[in-house]
Amino acid sequence: MELGNNRIVPVVVIEQAERAAALGEALVAGGIPVAEVTLRTAAGLDSIAEMAKNPDLIVGAGTVITADQVDRVVEVGARFIVSPGLNPRVVERALEHGIDVVPGAVTPSEIMTALELGLTTLKFFPANVYGGPSALKALGAPFGNVSFIPTGGVSTTNIAEYLALKNVVAVGGSWMVPANLINDGEFDTIRQLCTDAVAAIQGDN
Numbered sequence: 001m002e003l004g005n006n007r008i009v010p011v012v013v014i015e016q017a018e019r020a021a022a023l024g025e026a027l028v029a030g031g032i033p034v035a036e037v038t039l040r041t042a043a044g045l046d047s048i049a050e051m052a053k054n055p056d057l058i059v060g061a062g063t064v065i066t067a068d069q070v071d072r073v074v075e076v077g078a079r080f081i082v083s084p085g086l087n088p089r090v091v092e093r094a095l096e097h098g099i100d101v102v103p104g105a106v107t108p109s110e111i112m113t114a115l116e117l118g119l120t121t122l123k124f125f126p127a128n129v130y131g132g133p134s135a136l137k138a139l140g141a142p143f144g145n146v147s148f149i150p151t152g153g154v155s156t157t158n159i160a161e162y163l164a165l166k167n168v169v170a171v172g173g174s175w176m177v178p179a180n181l182i183n184d185g186e187f188d189t190i191r192q193l194c195t196d197a198v199a200a201i202q203g204d205n
């Protein structure tokens, strides 16, 4: 997955596309130049298009549920696709476009289906519901070639524990990009939340 050397993927829920450019600048300034912009709002597509204009930012689409949504997010410049679950038609359409796709998979059967589709980097969501780090350790035994991006309940309190696992390539989360701060244009605060998140893992590297 095209993440550069980033190990934190901000999950963005944005209500106003006019906030997108400034949000992208805050992420870059805060040391996390990547964003998974979800399609959970009507502003998602336009926000991806706006943030994709920033050459310093890696922008992908989240909450991609259907193959049609894959076409639309590729059209506006998404560089990767994340899904909460595993829909083979979404995966196949993304692969047809030649774009990285990270579906959600938390059970051995889902993981085996993803492997069959040629994928080895998967979203582990909701991580806080499906057992967190201990579940990921257990899954690492039979699936040594699979990397996960745990998402759901991740924060500075547990990010180091997740990133210490050899089968965790990055974490996803919304804690550094709260929707209310985006809506209120509190981009200095978002930048600080990003630098705090980066600091939370630098001490453990």
Ligand SMILES: O=C(O)C(=O)C[C@H](O)[C@H](O)COP(=O)(O)O
Residues within 6 Å of the ligand: 011, 038, 040, 062, 063, 064, 082, 083, 084, 125, 151, 152, 153, 154, 172, 173, 174, 175
């Ligand atoms: O929207 C999607 O496509 C999802 O899969 C859900 C998000 O990734 C999680 O809601 C993020 O979890 P928090 O960091 O606990 O807020």
